[in-house]
Amino acid sequence: MDLELRHLRTLCVIADAGSVTKAATILGVSQPALTAQLQRVERELGGRVFVRDRSGMNPTPLGQYILTRAHGILLAMEELRRNAARQLPSEKAIIRVGGIAGPVSVGLADRLSDELPNAEVRLQTEYSPRLLWDLMLADRLDAAAIVDYPGFSLRMPATLMAETIAVEPVFVAMCEQHRLADRDEIELADLADEPWALTPPDGAGWPDCFLTACEQAGFTPRVLHTVSDAGPIREMVATRRAVSPCQAVFAAGDGVLVKPLAGDPIQMRHLLACRRDGPLAAAFDLLLRLAREAYWAYAARRPQYQAWLRGQDSAGRQQAMTAVEAAGTGGRWGAH
Structure with missing residues (x-):
């Protein structure tokens, strides 16, 4: 097997993630497939790159040597790609926007295209917020709409700026025939004996924040299904095979109810991040306004x-409902 750039990139992701499982999520491959690839690379290199201990996957002396040079090679190739692209004639400026597939990224890209008719806006969606950070740091994206979770917040690199788009509660999706279906809100502890379906780790605090909330509610969830796509999860919920934590903007219907959790024990924060030296830095206020518009139009x-928003305290209710009404009527929502 000949070593390729993708193999070096894989080693760097494993080192940064600290585990093969987290690295597999970031790379969008299965854990067994990534383990097999790592073993093939190590055979080609003639020795172990990583050893596993209580703190995770740590580089061996050979691994340190390889990783140091791999980072240099990858940076050099990225610089070559970037500088080569700048030599090509282009009728339009290219704006590269990334995001978590959800209520913000597509709406933001659409609105930005309308605001910048002389630019070509390109959208790239990813499952992992941490991967989107990395793409911005590598100058592969100019801005991204990502998420993190209170208590598990991402540490922002100095080269990026970020602001909150919205803080959204995590609700629970359940079957219309569920024993708790008639309640306006659900105590998390009342779901202690339920089978759960979860989405896999995203590198930014999920499902750690959910598991912590369950622990504080006095139980360890019985997770029977880990599924990355919302479609199969919806089917499992509708057929009473599982309940699932979900975003508040998750669509109800077709046998699925979406209920708030009492006390809002789990929240997610939508963030807009932008490169300080990128083409969108000077327009960050506009970008933030468009991202908030996109979110509240969806909400x-x-x-x-x-x-749920109408039931919040008066200050929060006024702020949130003003945002919803503005989005619903095509108005613009300003400060959070």
């Missing part, structure tokens, strides 16, 4: 979320 189409 305005979710009756269960709007009902």
Whole structure:
């Protein structure tokens, strides 16, 4: 097997993630497939690159040598790619936007295209917020709409700026025939005996924040299914095979109810991040406004979320409902 750039990139991701499981999520491959690839690379190199201990996957002396040079090679190749692209004639400026696939990224890209008709806006969605950080740091993206979780916040590199788009509660999706279906909100502890379906780790604090909330509620969730796609999770919920934590903007219907959790024990924060030296830095306030517009326009189409918003304290209710109403009427929402 000949070593390729993708192999070097894989080694760097494993080193940064600290575990093969987390690295597999970031790279979008299965853990067994990544383990097999690592073993092939180590055979080609003639020795172990990593050893596993209580703190995770740590480089061996050979690994330190390889990783140091791999980072240099990857940076050199990225610089070559970037400088080569700048030599090509282009009729339009290219704006590269990334995001978690969800209520913000597509709406933001659409709105930015309308605001910048002389630019070509390109959108790239990823599952892992940490991967989006890395793509911005590598100058592969100019800005991204990502998420993190209170208590598990991402540490922002000095080369990026970030602001909050919205803080969204995590709700629970359950079957319409569930024994708790008639409640307006659900105590997390009342779901202690339920089978759960979860999405896999995203490198930014999920599902760690969920597991911590369950521990504080006095139980360890019985996770039977780990599925990355919302479609199969919806089917499992509708057929009473599992309940699942979900975003407040998750769509109800087709046998699925979406209920708030009492006391809002789990929250997620939508963030807009931008390169300080990128083409969007000077327009960051505009970008933030468009991202908030996109989020609240989506939220305005979710009756269960709007009902929850109306039930919040007066200050929070006024702020949130003003945002929803503005988005619903095409108005612009300013400060968070």
